[in-house]
Amino acid sequence: MMAGRWVLQRRGQPEEALERLEDGSGWLTRTGETVRGRWKELPGLLRFVATSGDCYDGSVGADAQLVHGLITRTGRVLGRFTAFPDTPPPPLAALTAPPALPPALAALPRSVHYVPQFLSADDEAAVLRHVRAVPAARWSAGAHGRRTLNFGGRPSEQGESEALPEWAASLCLALMQSGCWAGEPPNHVLVNEYASGAGLDPHTDGPLYAARVATLSLGSDVVLDLHRVPKEGGLRPGAAWGEGGGGAGEREAEGDVDGCPPFAQLLLRRRSLHVMCDDAYSHCWHGITARKHDVVGPLVANLQHEDERGETVPRGPRVSIVFVHKFAAPA
Numbered sequence: 470m471m472a473g474r475w476v477l478q479r480r481g482q483p484e485e486a487l488e489r490l491e492d493g494s495g496w497l498t499r500t501g502e503t504v505r506g507r508w509k510e511l512p513g514l515l516r517f518v519a520t521s522g523d524c525y526d527g528s529v530g531a532d533a534q535l536v537h538g539l540i541t542r543t544g545r546v547l548g549r550f551t552a553f554p555d556t557p558p559p560p561l562a563a564l565t566a567p568p569a570l571p572p573a574l575a576a577l578p579r580s581v582h583y584v585p586q587f588l589s590a591d592d593e594a595a596v597l598r599h600v601r602a603v604p605a606a607r608w609s610a611g612a613h614g615r616r617t618l619n620f621g622g623r624p625s626e627q628g629e630s631e632a633l634p635e636w637a638a639s640l641c642l643a644l645m646q647s648g649c650w651a652g653e654p655p656n657h658v659l660v661n662e663y664a665s666g667a668g669l670d671p672h673t674d675g676p677l678y679a680a681r682v683a684t685l686s687l688g689s690d691v692v693l694d695l696h697r698v699p700k701e702g703g704l705r706p707g708a709a710w711g712e713g714g715g716g717a718g719e720r721e722a723e724g725d726v727d728g729c730p731p732f733a734q735l736l737l738r739r740r741s742l743h744v745m746c747d748d749a750y751s752h753c754w755h756g757i758t759a760r761k762h763d764v765v766g767p768l769v770a771n772l773q774h775e776d777e778r779g780e781t782v783p784r785g786p787r788v789s790i791v792f793v794h795k796f797a798a799p800a
C-alpha cells in the first residue's frame with residue numbers, strides 16, 4: 470500500500486486519521502493526540518499498530534481502498550471504522566470578506582478586540598481541512614488533550630523564519646485587509662488543537678513577538694480567562710510557546726493561579742477572532758480552564774447579547790490559530 474493518509478470514521482466518535490510513511494511507520498491522530506505506530510501488510514489485511522497499543526485492522530477492497538475495519542486493544546474489540554483516503558484539500562480560495570476590527574471592548578481596561586463571525590462556516594470548514602491535512606510528524610505530541618503545531622520557525626528562536634503555508638498566508642492577508650492586524654505582518658502562526666474539555670495554562674505570549682496577538686477560534690466555543698499579572702510572586706511571565714526542539718506547546722513558565730483568579734473572561738464563539746495588543750498583550754495572562762462546559766458568568770466582557778449571560782456552553786473539539794509577528798534576530 471502506498472504512503473498517504475486515511476480518514477477513519479466511527480459512529481459517535483470524532484474523526485481519526487492514519488498516516489503511512491514510505492518506511493512503513495506511521496501516525497494515528499485523534500483530536501488532541503498524535504501517536505506513532507507501524508504498518509503491517511498481511512494477506513488481504515492491513516494492520517496499523519499504534520504505540521498506545523491500539524490495533525487497526527482493515528480489509529483491503531479490490532480497488533485497494535480500505536473500506537471497513539476493526540479497532541482492538543489487547544484482543545478486545547473497541548469498535549468498527551470505515552476509512553477512505555484523504556485527498557489534499559484544495560487551495561484556500563479568497564475568503565468571504567471578513568468584518569472590520571470593532572473598537573476595543575469597553576468593559577475591559579486594556580486593548581482587547583472581539584470580532585464575531587470573522588470566518589464564514591464554509592471558510593471555517595476549509596481552514597479546518599488544511600489543519601487536519603498537516604502531517605502528524607509536524608505536530609507536537611499532545612498532552613492533556615492538546616497538541617500544537619507552528620509555522621514560521623521554532624517559537625522560541627528569534628529571527629528563525631520559514632515561509633507560511635499558503636492557507637496560513639491567506640489568513641494573514643485576511644487579517645491585514647480587514648484592518649484586524651496593524652503593523653508588521655504576522656510571520657509566525659501557532660495552531661492549537663484541543664480535545665473536548667482540554668485547557669491551557671495561563672501565560673503571556675512573551676517578548677519575542679510584537680505586542681499584538683490575533684487568535685481565530687474554530688470548531689467550538691470556549692471561555693478564555695484573563696488574569697492580571699501580579700507585581701511579584703504568583704505567575705511568572707515567559708514565552709508561552711515553549712522552548713527548544715519540542716517545538717510549540719511546552720509552557721516555559723507556569724504558575725500557581727490559585728492566588729490570581731481571572732478578572733475577566735471572553736466568550737470565544739467558533740469562527741470568531743480576538744485581538745489582544747499593547748497592555749493586554751504584555752500585562753494580561755490568558756488561559757483556558759479544563760472543563761467540559763463553560764457557564765457564561767458575570768466576568769464575561771464581550772457578550773453580543775445580554776441574554777447570553779447564564780448560558781451553558783458545551784465544549785467540543787476546538788482548534789485555535791494564533792498569529793503573531795516575531796522580531797528579527799538582533800544583528
Ligand SMILES: O=C(O)CCC(=O)C(=O)O
Pocket residue numbers: 659661669674684693709710755789791
Ligand atoms: O486557544 C486559544 O484560544 C489560546 C491559545 C494561546 O493562548 C496560545 O497558543 O498562546
Ligand SMILES: [Fe+2]
Pocket residue numbers: 672673674709755
Ligand atoms: Fe497565548
